[in-house]
């Protein structure tokens with residue numbers, strides 16, 4: 001009985017002694033991959049991100065020693081406004097991330113490790129929302145300085161931003177005066193935010209007549225076809241086909257340029273791809289031709305008998 005108590009006491013003393021000799025100071029810094037912003041600005045204000053954008057977080061653990069750190073674990077519960085996308089080393093259970101490291105040495109030069117996590121700002125997040133992401137590092141044994149084991153970084157949500165794009169496709173062959181033909185207007189939202197109220201418009205040049213198109217209206221006064229594409233989620237596209245006719249009076253050799261444009265309710269930082277122009281007569285034969293099928297009917301109106 002006595003021997004048993006002595007053994008137990010000896011064991012406890014041994015554990016305390018091990019902890020005493022393996023003290024360390026782990027620290028964690030949570031950051032956001034900088035993009036193109038200068039460092040001074042990154043320190044001053046949270047990085048602005050529109051809904052739908054992806055944010056790359058860095059979780060940098062440093063072992064300030066003096067001992068090597070075993071079984072290092074970083075935990076990070078993503079705020080509700082973020083959707084986990086990917087991570088090379090961390091695993092996720094819903095919003096909860098865990099990043100493990102078997103050993104982080106204390107030796108200078110090898111005492112730092114950075115985990116990377118990619119998350120997406122959810123589409124419905126209101127402009128002005130401050131998203132604060134906090135990570136915490138821990139390990140099995142004592143940390144002399146617990147105050148630096150957690151770190152937060154903020155991003156601020158801006159208004160929605162989309163890159164709409166339109167690609168116009170024509171018949172690709174030389175047209176004949178009077179010929180019916182179609183052109184296709186492909187509207188796409190390159191994101192990152194979802195777009196709303198997308199319209200596609202096309203001002204018809206001289207000699208091009210509107211026939212009909214589902215979902216579009218035509219204003220004869222301005223010769224403008226306006227089509228409703230509605231809401232386009234990030235990455236989605238919609239094709240609109242216009243039924244048109246080259247006017248029968250079109251002179252031979254006429255070159256016709258036709259432009260389609262796309263617009264939506266949200267900010268579009270790149271307007272260079274919001275219009276698309278084609279040569280309706282085709283790239284290699286940029287002229288129209290005339291062709292008439294004339295028909296002469298000869299009938300006998302009367303027969304004079306001798």
Ligand SMILES: [Ca+2]
Pocket residue numbers: 025026027143144145146147148149
């Ligand atoms: Ca610490």
Ligand SMILES: [Ca+2]
Pocket residue numbers: 162163164165268269270271272273274
């Ligand atoms: Ca655009």
